Amino acid sequence: MKELKDGFKRFAAKADREFYAGLNSAQHPHTMIISCSDSRIIPEYIFDAKPGEIFVLRNVGNLARTEESSVRACIDYAVRHLKVKRLAVLAHNQCGAVKATEDKEHLDTEGLIKWLEKEEYTGDSLAEAEKAQAVRQLGKLMEYPAVKDAFETKKLEICAFYFNLDPISLEVFENGSWRNI
Numbered sequence: 001m002k003e004l005k006d007g008f009k010r011f012a013a014k015a016d017r018e019f020y021a022g023l024n025s026a027q028h029p030h031t032m033i034i035s036c037s038d039s040r041i042i043p044e045y046i047f048d049a050k051p052g053e054i055f056v057l058r059n060v061g062n063l064a065r066t067e068e069s070s071v072r073a074c075i076d077y078a079v080r081h082l083k084v085k086r087l088a089v090l091a092h093n094q095c096g097a098v099k100a101t102e103d104k105e106h107l108d109t110e111g112l113i114k115w116l117e118k119e120e121y122t123g124d125s126l127a128e129a130e131k132a133q134a135v136r137q138l139g140k141l142m143e144y145p146a147v148k149d150a151f152e153t154k155k156l157e158i159c160a161f162y163f164n165l166d167p168i169s170l171e172v173f174e175n176g177s178w179r180n181i
């Protein structure tokens, strides 16, 4: 616990208390991001966003598993209540979840098997598989009524991002293809 306690003390010592006080009554995030749980991938860092700006759902492999109630609850709340302007899937390079789907032998616990066994690995390289997996999530999101309705009435933009750690880069998938930002 020491790492966390010390970390909080460092955070609290330098936190902008006025800014946090301003967040106390409500949140008005502009974007919802579905990100991987991977500790190296921090959406707020990548998009240089402050607390209150991004509503985040994180799970292993940044999956838009809309058949799961926790995923539905998160999307419903962001889109219908908070009325975020955009919904993005944030995929990344060297994703352990995508790697594990190439060889299902890597799925060695009940939790991982249940979560990832039906995921596909498509493409000739890990990067291709990671990007294809992100695009599949967009397809799933577009079938989900809360997202579909908001998108069709132009209240919601939807896209996927692909973040590369080394060298740092970001690609966006819009209108059917990936391009560098």
Ligand SMILES: [Zn+2]
Binding pocket: 036, 037, 038, 060, 061, 062, 092, 094, 095, 096, 097, 098
């Ligand atoms: Zn990952």
